[in-house]
Amino acid sequence: MVNRCCIVGCNSATHDRHGKKIENGLTFHRFPAWRRNHGDQVSEITKSRRLAWIAAVRRPNITFHSIPMSMRVCSLHFHSGKPANEMYNSHPDWAPSLHLGHTEMKATKTARYERQNKRKRQRTDSTPAMDETVIDDLVPPVETPAPAEDGADQTLLTECDFCQRRRAEINRLLEENRTLKCELGQRKMDEHFLKDDNVKVKYYTGLPDLEVVMGVLACVGPYMTQSSKLLPPFQMLFLTLMRLRLNLPLQHISHLFRVDRKTVSKTFSDTINVLHARTSPLINWPGRDALHATMPHQFVEAFGKRVAVILDCFEIFIQTPSNLKARAQSYSHYKHNTTMKFLIGITPQGSISFISKGWGTRQ
Incomplete structure (x- = not known):
């Protein structure tokens, strides 16, 4: 076809x-x-x-x-060669915008109307059946009285001035629309919100820059399901990283992303599962040869080649479980809150080589 x-x-x-x-x-x-x-x-x-x-x-x-x-x-x-995601309503490719031929309207010059009117008068003069009464009926009335031909000239010029004002107003509205879309894009929680600002990326996600965030998205994006159809994959990942980094309440995140609280909860849960499935293989225990080759000289001087892993235990706050037994198992007298504890292993070089499953504080 x-x-x-x-x-x-x-x-x-x-x-x-x-x-x-x-x-x-x-x-x-x-x-x-x-x-x-x-x-x-x-x-x-x-x-x-x-x-x-x-x-x-x-x-x-x-x-x-x-x-x-x-x-x-x-x-x-389209700027990128294809339409943008339907939820990116501030993206320039949300609708066609290039080479349309009518994005900007140019005011028509009055000389064109004058030449057109001159040709019309010549045709009128060459038609004997067209009398002065018919010409008066064809030409709209103007405020200043004038002979038939001069009145037609003034009417066309008046219409031309009106077209210029109307097109100027349309162009002003188009420019205002572009400005408002740009301001909206700066406030929307998407990749444009983080663009060219590594400090902001670090604060909201914990990752060093936007390129790393996009790399994580490329790794997990194909496996993320958009069940709600309200958030694109980037916002799903951004929402999850933001909650992990700042521990923001679900209700607050729902206000930032303009979606329902249940949508935030389901998105966070689904994305966490995808992140675990796709990134957990990156944590591996290196062999002895790799450990010796990358051992900092301070460790070699102090311990020789006997260090294989540095162990630590940490706790994170969790929501209070509804089950009474789980609540008792996870309550920490030290933190005065419900927590889960993890055992983490780090190589002498500084990379994470082991993370245990979560356990209740009293287990």
């Missing part, structure tokens, strides 16, 4: 007129659907996105409830 881009003035297609496939590396994307059965928030976002695509394309045969199946938008009209 031949796919063609529906953007006015774009000639991109998958096949030429002889039916031969064109190897141009372009992709063609359908208009987004309005998903009404996934909650109010998803319904509102997908509806707004469908309207945004229709407004960007501006074809008379495309309406909200009637979009031909053959209509596609090619990758040339």
Whole structure:
């Protein structure tokens, strides 16, 4: 099937007129659907996105409830070469925005209307059946009375001034819309919130920079399930790292990410399981040769080559269990709270080589 881009003035297609496939590396994307059965928030976002695509394309045969199946938008009209995730409503590729031909409206020059009016007068003069009464009926009235021809000139100039003001207002609104989207993107808890600010990345996630965060996402992202459809994979990981780092309450995180508290709880639980399954193989016990080759000289001087691991035990706070027996087993008189304890092993070089399962404080 031949796919063609529906953007006015774009000639991109998958096949030429002889039916031969064109190897141009372009992709063609359908208009987004309005998903009404996934909650109010998803319904509102997908509806707004469908309207945004229709407004960007501006074809008379495309309406909200009637979009031909053959209509596609090619990758040339997106900054990244493809549409962004539907939940990234502040992303520049949430809707087509490049090479549309009508993003900015330019004011029409009055000389064009003057030339058009001159040609119209010449046609009128060459038509004997067209009398002065008919001309008066065709030309809208103006505030300043004038002869028929001068009145037509003034009417066209008045309309031209009105078009200029209207288009100037449209351009002002477009610029205001871009500014507001940029401000919204800076406040949204996504990768743009952490971009170019390693101090912020360290504070919220505990990782050194955004590249490391994206590396973790590349490792666990394909295995994360978006059951709620409200949060993209990056926000699911960001939410989890933020809670692990800062121990923020679920209700507070739900306000930051603008989702329900139950969504935060389920997302955190699911993401923790994926992180454990994908990253636990990275913790391994090195062999003696590797330990000796990387042993700091301070350890060699003090202990020779007898050090294999440095052991420590630590506790972390947990929510109070509803089960009375579990609550008694996890209560710490030292911390005056319910905790779990872990045994951790570290190599002399400083890398973690062992983490035990969690145990109740009294076990």
